[in-house]
Amino acid sequence: KAGVTQTPRYLIKTRGQQVTLSCSPISGHRSVSWYQQTPGQGLQFLFEYFSETQRNKGNFPGRFSGRQFSNSRSEMNVSTLELGDSALYLCASSWGGAISNTEAFFGQGTRLTVV
Amino acid sequence: SQKIEQNSEALNIQEGKTATLTCNYTNYSPAYLQWYRQDPGRGPVFLLLIRENEKEKRKERLKVTFDTTLKQSLFHITASQPADSATYLCALDPTGFQKLVFGTGTRLLVSP
Numbered sequence: 643k644a645g646v647t648q649t650p651r652y653l654i655k656t657r658g659q660q661v662t663l664s665c666s667p668i669s670g671h672r673s674v675s676w677y678q679q680t681p682g683q684g685l686q687f688l689f690e691y692f693s694e695t696q697r698n699k700g701n702f703p704g705r706f707s708g709r710q711f712s713n714s715r716s717e718m719n720v721s722t723l724e725l726g727d728s729a730l731y732l733c734a735s736s737w738g739g740a741i742s743n744t745e746a747f748f749g750q751g752t753r754l755t756v757v
Numbered sequence: 758s759q760k761i762e763q764n765s766e767a768l769n770i771q772e773g774k775t776a777t778l779t780c781n782y783t784n785y786s787p788a789y790l791q792w793y794r795q796d797p798g799r800g801p802v803f804l805l806l807i808r809e810n811e812k813e814k815r816k817e818r819l820k821v822t823f824d825t826t827l828k829q830s831l832f833h834i835t836a837s838q839p840a841d842s843a844t845y846l847c848a849l850d851p852t853g854f855q856k857l858v859f860g861t862g863t864r865l866l867v868s869p
Contacts (some may be wrong), residue, residue, distance in 0.1 A: 646800075673855045675855050675856070675857070677857075677859075684859060684860075684861045684862065685801070685846065685848075685857075685859040686859075687856050687857060687858065690854060690855045690856055692854070692855075697854045697855075698852060698854050698855070698856040700856075730798075732800050732801070734800075734855075734857075736855055738855065744806070745791060745803035745806055746791075746803065746855065746857060747803065748793075748800030748801050748802070749800050750799055750800050751798075751799070751800050753798075
């Protein structure tokens with residue numbers, strides 16, 4: 643079955659702009675999580691959605707937001723971009739559920755460069 | 758404070774040897790721990806999950822142990838191959854709701 647698809651793969655934006663990244667999870671998966679990966683901070687959790695509801699949020703400013711649609715597809719938005727937002731943004735899908743001890747399947751990521 | 762620590766220095770080993778990677782955590786009581794492999798520019802790939810009531814788990818050449826008393830997990834690759842060269846990440850989920858907290862990762866280099 644198809645894996646997690648993230649679009650676009652690469653983005654270059656200017657400081658102050660906003661950006662929207664998209665993630666299509668594996669069919670049947672209802673949980674979508676977003677992570678930011680940078681050389682200095684590693685992989686950091688942004689937020690997680692399950693059945694269109696945000697269940698968890700990481701320690702990121704309000705400029706980072708997301709949503710999930712009824713088909714489980716998810717988008718994340720970053721407004722007023724800063725140079726420090728340059729990173730690999732990864733989306734992960736999993737079955738989800740009330741308490742889910744299952745693995746996460748990651749997409750290839752979107753490489754965002756802010757200039 | 759809560760921390761997950763992995764060896765930040767790269768681990769260099771020769772082909773055919775066993776690689777052992779360490780993951781230590783503090784101020785967490787995870788019900789399970791996961792290991793992922795990540796190649797440059799790509800997303801992490803799930804390898805193994807071990808639960809708190811499991812001491813050891815195996816999958817082909819991979820073996821993971823989980824010691825909740827020591828707060829440590831060890832990840833072993835036996836008969837290592839150059840294709841095993843990658844960064845290996847351990848992760849735990851303190852909430853049980855897919856909020857994975859990752860270690861910094863250890864880069865493994867297997868030379869022929």
